[in-house]
Amino acid sequence: MVFPGGLEALQGIHLELQAGEFVSLVGPSGCGKSTVLRMMAGLLQPTTGDVTVAGLHPRRARREKQDVSFVFQEATLLAWRSVRDNVRLPLELRGIPARQASESVQTLLALVGLTEFEDAYPRQLSGGMRMRASIARALVTRPDLLLMDEPFGSLDEITRQRLNEDLLALWMRDRWTALFVTHNVYEAVFLGGRVLVMSARPGRLVGDFDVPFQYPRPGTLRADPDFARLAGKVSDCLREHA
Amino acid sequence: MRPGNRLAIGMERVLPPLALFSLVVLLWYLATEVIWDRPYRLIPGPGQVARAAAENAGRLASAAGLTAAAALCGFALSLTAGCLVAFGFSQSRILQRSFYPYAVFLQTVPIVAVAPLIVFWFDYGFQSVVVVSFILSLFPIITNAATGLTAVDANLLELFELYNASRWQVLWKLRLPHAVPYLVAGARISSGLAVIGAIVGEISAGYGSERFGLGYIIFQTSGQLKTEELFAAVLASALLGFGIFAAVSRIGEALAGRWQSY
Ligand SMILES: Nc1ncnc2c1ncn2[C@@H]1O[C@H](COP(=O)(O)OP(=O)(O)O)[C@@H](O)[C@H]1O
Numbered sequence A: 001m002v003f004p005g006g007l008e009a010l011q012g013i014h015l016e017l018q019a020g021e022f023v024s025l026v027g028p029s030g031c032g033k034s035t036v037l038r039m040m041a042g043l044l045q046p047t048t049g050d051v052t053v054a055g056l057h058p059r060r061a062r063r064e065k066q067d068v069s070f071v072f073q074e075a076t077l078l079a080w081r082s083v084r085d086n087v088r089l090p091l092e093l094r095g096i097p098a099r100q101a102s103e104s105v106q107t108l109l110a111l112v113g114l115t116e117f118e119d120a121y122p123r124q125l126s127g128g129m130r131m132r133a134s135i136a137r138a139l140v141t142r143p144d145l146l147l148m149d150e151p152f153g154s155l156d157e158i159t160r161q162r163l164n165e166d167l168l169a170l171w172m173r174d175r176w177t178a179l180f181v182t183h184n185v186y187e188a189v190f191l192g193g194r195v196l197v198m199s200a201r202p203g204r205l206v207g208d209f210d211v212p213f214q215y216p217r218p219g220t221l222r223a224d225p226d227f228a229r230l231a232g233k234v235s236d237c238l239r240e241h242a
Numbered sequence B: 001m002r003p004g005n006r007l008a009i010g011m012e013r014v015l016p017p018l019a020l021f022s023l024v025v026l027l028w029y030l031a032t033e034v035i036w037d038r039p040y041r042l043i044p045g046p047g048q049v050a051r052a053a054a055e056n057a058g059r060l061a062s063a064a065g066l067t068a069a070a071a072l073c074g075f076a077l078s079l080t081a082g083c084l085v086a087f088g089f090s091q092s093r094i095l096q097r098s099f100y101p102y103a104v105f106l107q108t109v110p111i112v113a114v115a116p117l118i119v120f121w122f123d124y125g126f127q128s129v130v131v132v133s134f135i136l137s138l139f140p141i142i143t144n145a146a147t148g149l150t151a152v153d154a155n156l157l158e159l160f161e162l163y164n165a166s167r168w169q170v171l172w173k174l175r176l177p178h179a180v181p182y183l184v185a186g187a188r189i190s191s192g193l194a195v196i197g198a199i200v201g202e203i204s205a206g207y208g209s210e211r212f213g214l215g216y217i218i219f220q221t222s223g224q225l226k227t228e229e230l231f232a233a234v235l236a237s238a239l240l241g242f243g244i245f246a247a248v249s250r251i252g253e254a255l256a257g258r259w260q261s262y
């Protein structure tokens, strides 16, 4: 991927996700992680090579099945809408009337633990709760592919760990395919069935680690020596190519 | 919030400016009517101004009413035209590039210089005053509304694109609501300028002598060195401007309350 202006952001990225897989992607900041996600969402055209989602061009996949969702680093909620109406937005944009959407919205609000706050406005929520709303919004369309761009990067450690566990529970329930970008190695290993490592710019894939721990993964896994060993290996790989 | 609390907060907001006002009037009184007590003065004392205001109360009130009407008409025109122009700007780069310099021109043109033209086109009278008020108050609406429509978070635009939102949906559900607080801020500034515009308009393109606004009284009394009445008219103008500004701010707050970002 070369941006107009000549900046080469990505170089020879080849990556394949199996349906239902949870893959983490780590890399130093500026290495092109967001660029990869945006290409997979069809928001950006690669200069060379191609991207397919379920065998289709991402934009076509989106138009025909609408099965791709995105969680940004910031919650990117609409400040003037209540939590409920924010979560309902994707359905509304598809032309589904509010009443018909209500069941899916309520289900998702319950799953992310925001039922009590459905009438609140984003400014009345904590950062963690806003991110929960953002995840609920992404899942309300029952996507097949969920792309997440450092969604918990600005949260405190405890909140981040809680959300990691809750995210896995949501994934276990519906088994969407997940690509989770982070610069936190422990988060990558805790979540992913696979951890991909990218080098500094121009970004290349330099590591592909299988994570052998069974799902569901309890929070105590983080204290497991094997977990620490694997995280150490990923860190080494990251450092080597930074 | 308990009502007592709310009252206390209200007092907290009202008391400091009230105290400052009393202090200024006191100093003004001391300077003009005690220390520098001469028969002929450039600055009348507060007592004299109050007397002049009371004597001319009817005249001032009807003048203020006419000025207020002109200012509100100018403001309403600005609001309408400003939103339309901003909307055009947000929809087309070329439109924005071609027209923006002229919008800036409206803001920077010395209004006194074009007043003769306005009179030439619209004749002396209310309508010309409204035009001056409109010209002076238009710019903040255009810039603020245009900024509100265009300065939308790139991620939100991507989110809408991701869900295949139509151009219409992006406009209706994202750009327009995003512009509301910007427009409210612009309207506050614009409302004050509309009052200034009405007064300047009355001075430079004023009415016939049977109907006159505050600007005409200011013009007339300053020519005749009736400083007490002049001061009374200036104070009335200030009050009028403040009143309209406060009303617009209130309405704006009520409208944009839930727009507060996080
Ligand atoms: N639209 C763009 N135009 C030009 N350069 C860009 C653009 N988007 C990103 N970049 C550059 O590409 C590189 C990779 O960006 P990004 O994918 O956001 O990295 P990461 O998400 O890994 O931090 C960065 O150096 C960034 O400045």
Ligand SMILES: [Mg+2]
Pocket: A033, A034, A035, A149
């Ligand atoms: Mg990024």
